[in-house]
Amino acid sequence: MSMRRTTIKDVAEAAGVGVATVSRVLSGGSASPETRERVLTVATQLDYRPSALGRNLRQRRSGGIGLLVPDVTDSFYGRLADGVLACARSAGEPVILGATGDDPEREAEMVGMLLEQGVGRMIAIPSGSGEIWEPTLRTGLTTVFAHRVPAGRGDVPAVLADDRAGVRTAVDYLTGLGHRRIAYLGGPGQEQRVAAFREALGPLVDEELLVFARGSRDSAYAAAAGLLQRRPDLTAVLAGGNLLGEAAVLAARELDLRVPRDLSLVMFDDVPWAELCAPPLTVIAQPAQDIGYRAAELVLRGGGRRPRGVLLPTELVVRGSCAPRGTSRSPR
Amino acid sequence: MSMRRTTIKDVAEAAGVGVATVSRVLSGGSASPETRERVLTVATQLDYRPSALGRNLRQRRSGGIGLLVPDVTDSFYGRLADGVLACARSAGEPVILGATGDDPEREAEMVGMLLEQGVGRMIAIPSGSGEIWEPTLRTGLTTVFAHRVPAGRGDVPAVLADDRAGVRTAVDYLTGLGHRRIAYLGGPGQEQRVAAFREALGPLVDEELLVFARGSRDSAYAAAAGLLQRRPDLTAVLAGGNLLGEAAVLAARELDLRVPRDLSLVMFDDVPWAELCAPPLTVIAQPAQDIGYRAAELVLRGGGRRPRGVLLPTELVVRGSCAPRGTSRSPR
DNA sequence: GTGAAAGCGCTAACAG
DNA sequence: CTGTTAGCGCTTTCAC
Numbered sequence: 001m002s003m004r005r006t007t008i009k010d011v012a013e014a015a016g017v018g019v020a021t022v023s024r025v026l027s028g029g030s031a032s033p034e035t036r037e038r039v040l041t042v043a044t045q046l047d048y049r050p051s052a053l054g055r056n057l058r059q060r061r062s063g064g065i066g067l068l069v070p071d072v073t074d075s076f077y078g079r080l081a082d083g084v085l086a087c088a089r090s091a092g093e094p095v096i097l098g099a100t101g102d103d104p105e106r107e108a109e110m111v112g113m114l115l116e117q118g119v120g121r122m123i124a125i126p127s128g129s130g131e132i133w134e135p136t137l138r139t140g141l142t143t144v145f146a147h148r149v150p151a152g153r154g155d156v157p158a159v160l161a162d163d164r165a166g167v168r169t170a171v172d173y174l175t176g177l178g179h180r181r182i183a184y185l186g187g188p189g190q191e192q193r194v195a196a197f198r199e200a201l202g203p204l205v206d207e208e209l210l211v212f213a214r215g216s217r218d219s220a221y222a223a224a225a226g227l228l229q230r231r232p233d234l235t236a237v238l239a240g241g242n243l244l245g246e247a248a249v250l251a252a253r254e255l256d257l258r259v260p261r262d263l264s265l266v267m268f269d270d271v272p273w274a275e276l277c278a279p280p281l282t283v284i285a286q287p288a289q290d291i292g293y294r295a296a297e298l299v300l301r302g303g304g305r306r307p308r309g310v311l312l313p314t315e316l317v318v319r320g321s322c323a324p325r326g327t328s329r330s331p332r
Numbered sequence: 333m334s335m336r337r338t339t340i341k342d343v344a345e346a347a348g349v350g351v352a353t354v355s356r357v358l359s360g361g362s363a364s365p366e367t368r369e370r371v372l373t374v375a376t377q378l379d380y381r382p383s384a385l386g387r388n389l390r391q392r393r394s395g396g397i398g399l400l401v402p403d404v405t406d407s408f409y410g411r412l413a414d415g416v417l418a419c420a421r422s423a424g425e426p427v428i429l430g431a432t433g434d435d436p437e438r439e440a441e442m443v444g445m446l447l448e449q450g451v452g453r454m455i456a457i458p459s460g461s462g463e464i465w466e467p468t469l470r471t472g473l474t475t476v477f478a479h480r481v482p483a484g485r486g487d488v489p490a491v492l493a494d495d496r497a498g499v500r501t502a503v504d505y506l507t508g509l510g511h512r513r514i515a516y517l518g519g520p521g522q523e524q525r526v527a528a529f530r531e532a533l534g535p536l537v538d539e540e541l542l543v544f545a546r547g548s549r550d551s552a553y554a555a556a557a558g559l560l561q562r563r564p565d566l567t568a569v570l571a572g573g574n575l576l577g578e579a580a581v582l583a584a585r586e587l588d589l590r591v592p593r594d595l596s597l598v599m600f601d602d603v604p605w606a607e608l609c610a611p612p613l614t615v616i617a618q619p620a621q622d623i624g625y626r627a628a629e630l631v632l633r634g635g636g637r638r639p640r641g642v643l644l645p646t647e648l649v650v651r652g653s654c655a656p657r658g659t660s661r662s663p664r
Numbered sequence: 665g666t667g668a669a670a671g672c673g674c675t676a677a678c679a680g
Numbered sequence: 681c682t683g684t685t686a687g688c689g690c691t692t693t694c695a696c
Contacts, residue, residue, distance in 0.1 A: 005392075005689095007688095007689055007690085008689065008690065008691095009689080009690095012667095017666075017667080018666065018667040018668070019667085019668095019689090019690080019691090020666070020667060020668080020669095020691080020692075021665085021666060021667075023690065023691055023692085024665090024666085024691090024692095027691085030665070030666095031665070031666080032665060032666090035665080035666080049444070049447060049448050050448065050689085050690075051448065051450060051688090051689055051690070052394075052448050052449045052450060052690095053385075053388050053389045053392065053393075053394060053449075053450040053688075053689065053690085054389060054672095054688075054689025054690035054691085055689075055690050055691070056385050056388070056389075056672090056690090057385045057386060057388075057389045057671095057672050057673065057674085057688085057689080057690075058671080058672055058689080058690045058691045058692085059672080059690085059691075060337075060385065060672060060673090061385075062384075062385060064428070064449075067429075071414070072404070072410050072413050072414050072417065073407070073410045073411050073414050074410075075405070075407065075410070078404050078405045078406075078407070078410045079405050081404050081429070082403070082404050082405045082431060085404065085429065085430065085431045086431075089430075089431075092445070094428045094430075094445060094446075094449050095428065095429055095430075096396070096426045096427065096428055096429075097399075097413070097417065097427050097428075097429040098417065098421075098426075098427075099414060099417045099418075099421075112381070113424070113426060114426075115381060116381050116382065116383065116384050117384045117385075117396075117426055118383060118384060118385040217604070246604055246605070246608065249608055250607070250608070271605075272549070272578055273578070273603075273605030273608060273609065275582070276578065276581055276582070276605065276608070276609045276610070277605070277608045277609065277610070278608070278609070278610030337673095339672095339673055339674085340673065340674065340675095341673080341674095344683095349682075349683080350682065350683040350684070351673090351674080351675090351683085351684090352675075352676080352682070352683065352684075352685095353681085353682055353683075355674065355675055355676090356675090356681095356682085359675085362681065362682095363681070363682080364681060364682090367681080367682080382673085382674075383672090383673055383674075384673095384674095385672075385673065385674085386672075386673025386674035386675085386688095387673075387674050387675070388674090388688090389672085389673080389674075389687095389688050389689065389690085390673080390674045390675050390676080390687080390688050391674085391675075391676095391688080392688060392689090
């Protein structure tokens with residue numbers, strides 16, 4: 001049957017050297033040019049592939065990168081993951097993927113799994129709050145947060161989009177269009193953005209117009225529909241993610257609200273379908289892929305100083321889902 | 333500093349038993365109720381987590397599941413991956429994700445990486461053809477294909493959507509609407525579907541109306557635009573995936589073709605935005621998530637017989653992107 | 665510059 | 681039922 005895999009020992013014997021030498025040569029250590037040559041040749045001939053299993057055990061950690069995202073189904077996280085994969089690939093590191101569903105418990109479970117696997121580095125879009133992460137962060141699991149940081153932990157390495165600027169830009173755009181009653185339709189873990197929203201809107205904020213969904217599509221739709229029904233006086237919505245935006249469009253349509261005539265809509269995250277939508281959606285584009293790539297770079301570089309992370313720019317892409325506030329939406 | 337991790341030896345000593353006993357207890361082997369109790373208690377107290385590193389090396393394989401998809405950014409593969417993750421999670425197995433970009437070379441590279449990691453099971457959406465997979469399939473890497481099989485290998489374990497029925501249904505629908513010049517806009521590795529398309533269309537097939545893009549959005553758009561420009565006489569398009577569908581909508585719009593008045597469109601794969609599109613897209617829904625879940629089940633069950641795989645149903649979801657063939661589209 | 669040897673943490677014989 | 685022991689494949693002192 002399947003013949004035993006070629007090990008470092010086989011190579012050593014075939015090359016007439018000790019295993020240590022083979023190891024050294026293969027990991028770029030010192031060796032006489034002549035020996036190196038011979039080892040390399042033999043290794044090639046034998047089609048030797050060093051086993052990560054042995055190395056991992058010896059070094060008590062598996063080189064791989066853990067990646068924890070709320071939902072791989074969400075285009076934003078898909079693109080982010082793609083960025084991580086791209087960087088990991090160029091570093092030859094495997095990526096272990098886990099979906100947390102934005103649930104701190106599942107998140108903890110996945111972290112446990114990574115630890116068990118001996119994974120030494122992790123990129124996470126955190127759902128749990130700061131305290132929950134406290135223990136993990138001192139486990140020796142080098143962590144870089146992406147897209148957001150655990151509530152109440154501003155001092156951790158992270159790669160973020162400039163939400164604050166993004167929100168401000170969107171709000172300015174909307175208020176510039178004459179809107180006053182602007183709602184924020186948010187998802188889990190968007191404290192930062194809400195804060196920015198409050199700040200940008202100043203005295204105009206209406207607490208009742210700040211609504212939050214959990215991670216799912218259903219939840220997003222429910223939140224959107226509830227908001228729109230409850231407050232027929234609002235004229236604009238800022239949706240904090242593509243799922244929320246989708247929900248808003250659907251809910252508006254269901255309630256016979258015309259976008260943008262009756263309701264202006266700005267969505268966080270630019271997705272391909274934003275352009276195909278009727279009307280095309282005005283969005284705040286985020287460099288999802290870059291976020292992932294940069295996070296991977298950071299976590300691979302390891303604890304190399306740099307406690308503070310990276311802030312990536314967002315961009316308002318104006319399409320057709322916003323209009324000047326009109327008198328159109330009759331209060332019932 | 334960071335204290336040494338708790339090992340099985342620590343537990344053994346603390347419980348006053350041998351390491352083997354601890355190992356047995358933890359993996360459900362035989363042990364006196366009393367001993368078992370004691371070991372479990374101690375293990376809990378010490379917060380012992382068995383290291384996958386040790387186990388993997390010993391068993392010469394890491395339990396994890398490798399998952400190779402063309403593009404994590406594509407909603408279809410995102411959902412498929414989600415299914416795999418769900419199943420893997422319930423089995424407590426880690427999933428190592430790789431993006432192949434539908435490139436046989438990258439695919440081979442990723443397989444190599446998995447092998448190096450000692451991964452014993454893999455789920456793949458293959459891009460390379462049968463011969464390329466030949467060596468891999470006898471490496472002891474238990475493989476289940478998902479969504480499609482390598483060209484020229486019908487005898488491998490796989491979980492597929494019933495493309496044939498899906499295509500037939502769509503074609504029947506379109507021909508029933510009066511369409512005769514129907515194009516197929518395909519992606520990589522869609523031999524099966526094209527065959528079904530030919531079969532369903534019978535004498536109506538026009539080889540010039542079978543066009544293929546590579547995996548990327550750009551490529552899809554180019555193919556779609558090229559097709560539409562080159563053959564203004566076609567009245568319907570079947571797009572073999574959501575990227576292709578998106579491209580078709582965009583290209584049609586660019587050429588001022590109105591869907592469905594000038595052009596009927598059916599897209600493989602139901603995505604949330606299909607409903608938001610103007611007009612809403614008629615699609616052939618595929619159970620992406622299920623495909624992933626079932627594939628994971630299969631690969632976890634291992635070589636447990638069942639060389640042939642699973643065929644999952646598709647469903648035609650009629651929305652608004654198809655109309656009876658009219659006289660509308662003037663031949664320029 | 666190179667080899668011998670000692671494990672990393674775990675499981676699977678093999679004895680008791 | 682349970683303890684002892686021998687490695688899994690690799691890296692890393694430590695002598696030579």
